[in-house]
Amino acid sequence: MTTHRKRASLYARLSVAADAENLSLEGMVEDMRALCAREGLEEVALHIDDGKSGGRRDRDEFQAWLNDARTGFCDVLVNPVTDRLTREGLNVAATILDVVEGKDPATGKLAHPPVRLIDCNGLDSAHGDAFRFRFVIQAEVGRAERERIRQRSRNRARNLRRAGRWGGGTPPFGYRAVPNPNGAGWVLEIEPEEAQAIREAVEALLKTPPDPLTRVVRRLNHQGVAPRRAKAWSRVTLRKVLTGDHILGRVTQNGRLLRDEEGEILAPFPAVLTVSQVSALRSRLAPNGTAPKGGGHPARVLSGLLTCHSCLGDLIVHHAAARTRDGKEKAPDRPPKIMYRCNTRSQGGVCEKPVTVTAGPIEDYIVGLYLGTVGHMPMYKEKTIVSGLEELAMIEEEIKDALADLATAADAATFARLQRLQARQQELSGMDTGRRTEMVPTGQTMAEYWESAMVDDRRDLLADAFEELVVGPGRRGPKGFDPDRLSYRWAEQEQYED
Structure with missing residues (x-):
């Protein structure tokens, strides 16, 4: 009489960390196959999760292994070490027991034939209550071990940060990781180019009036x-x-700023910005803050700067499709003509002699006029210096901690502390703070700055330099811009004449 061998589905998991506790993948497979040979089992499937954490239950091969039992594809589930099946303890252990006993997890009724679960360390579901006790204990041991590993990792990261060392990963913007000059490991130092970009963005947002946030973003890009x-x-x-804690050289642990034994905030890394700057930015960039969010991108460098001689209305940028020589058909293979033209009539207004001028030539002429006059001069920029916000910044951090405490222990004392802090925050917010504006040299000439500036900033320079740019009617003649068509006046006549 022929006896059918029981069908076995094998599963092994190699964890993410390759440490001394990890067995080799080949060794685990060999051990399971040796167990099948001793038990007289026929291997019908092998499932391997390589580099997958036991803290996740949605591992593809793990679920496929359980489905082999649910669908009746196998009679026996085999694994090397049962406590490595999951690091979630009882939560997932109950799911595995339902599969082994053939139960529907929602109703507890039989949904498929029960299967046998065995591992290479002698755990066997055929042993009844002894198996259940041992299985549940091993699952909880696995969970506790995972928590200990995570806590050791958190403690290590906290201790490294307290010692002024970088625990690894991608450094925050404005910093770079370098070998620790005073010992082992790595530390963070300021990345000069990124830090300069941050400081320029801060100056643009804190000046009066501030640049729109959208423009600052465009400038960075x-x-x-x-x-x-x-x-x-x-x-x-x-x-x-700009508003994160890392820009002050600080680090957080579990959502809280790292502090020393006296409760003082630690700053193990150099700061890119001052506390007052970050406090002012948090106020300005808050959802109801004062920083303008918009800031349209000008189409051309002279957008809104040219005026029609007849009606004194602004000339707008107009794109006209190129046409054949006789003007009857469009020429799609040629680029469109870009012009500045008076738009008064199309808006229902009155303009006796509206003007139109080709964009490129007049832009070249005015830019040449501007740079020829001021290009050699040193470039200055406005810098706003804020101070006196240190206490407000400290109160804001204390409020964060109080809110975190309320989430775990909502007692009357914590609530009262939060009310006192919020009252002090409101009081400080209404006080005048130290703020002064200086014009500082950039180390560039106006021409050098112009070369690297974006259209928005170039247009602003021209808008500040010229009081008016009036375009007169054109005349038939050679192509190009006729300077006699332009009537201009400098914003500060004496400065530009000198």
Whole structure:
């Protein structure tokens, strides 16, 4: 009489960390196959999760292994060490027991034939209650071991940060990881190019009036200094960088700032910005803050700067499709003509002699006029210096801690502390703070700055330099811009005449 061998589905998991506790993958497979040979089992499936954490239950091969039992594809589930099946303890252990006993997890009724579960360390579901006790204990041992590993990792990271060392991973924007000059490991130092980009963004946002946040973002993308985990800067990305704790050289642990034994905030790494700057930025960039969010991008460098001689209305940028010589048909293979033209009539207004001028030649002429006059001069920029916000910043951090305490222990004392802190925050917010503005040299000439500036900033320079730019009617003649058509007046006549 022929006896059918029981069908066995094998499962092994190699964890993420390759440490001394890890067995080799080949060794685990060999041990399971040797167990099948001793038990007279026929291997029908082998499932392997390589580099998958036992703290996740959605491992593809682990679920496929359990499904072999649910669908009746196997009679026996085999694994090397049962406490490595999961690091979630009783939560997942109950699911595995339901599969072994053939129960529906929702109703507890039989849903498929029971199967046998064995491992290479002698655990066997055929042993009844002894198996259940041992299985549950091993599952909880696995969970506790995972928690100990995670806590050791957190403690290690905290101790490294307290010692001023970098625990690994991608450094925050504005910093780079370098070998520790005073011992083992790595530390963070300021990355000069990124730090300069941050400081320029801060100056633009804190001056009066501030640049729109959108323009500051465009400027960063124009400069080509890329953020850490995104292809390009956005308002959200920039806001996180400028208002985060890392920019002050501080680190957080479980959402709280790291402090010393006296409760003082630790700053193990050099700061890119001052506490007052970050406090002012948090106020300005808050959802109801004072920083303008918009800031349209000008189409051309003279957008909104040219005036029609007849009606004194602004000339607008107009794109006209190129046409054949007789003007009857469009020429799609030729680029469109870009012009500045008076738009008064199309808006229902009156203009006796509206003007139109080709964009490129007049832009070249006015830019040449500007740079020829001021290009050699040193470039200055406005810098706003804020101070006196240190206490407000400290109160804001204390409020964060109080809110975190309320989430875990909502007692009357914590609530009262939060009320006192919020009252002090409101009081400090209404006080005048030290703020002064200086014009500081950039180390560039006006021409050098112009060369690297984006269209928005170039247009602003021209808007500040010229009081008026009036375009007169054109005349038939050679192509190009006729300087006699332009009537201009400098904003500060004496300065530019000198």
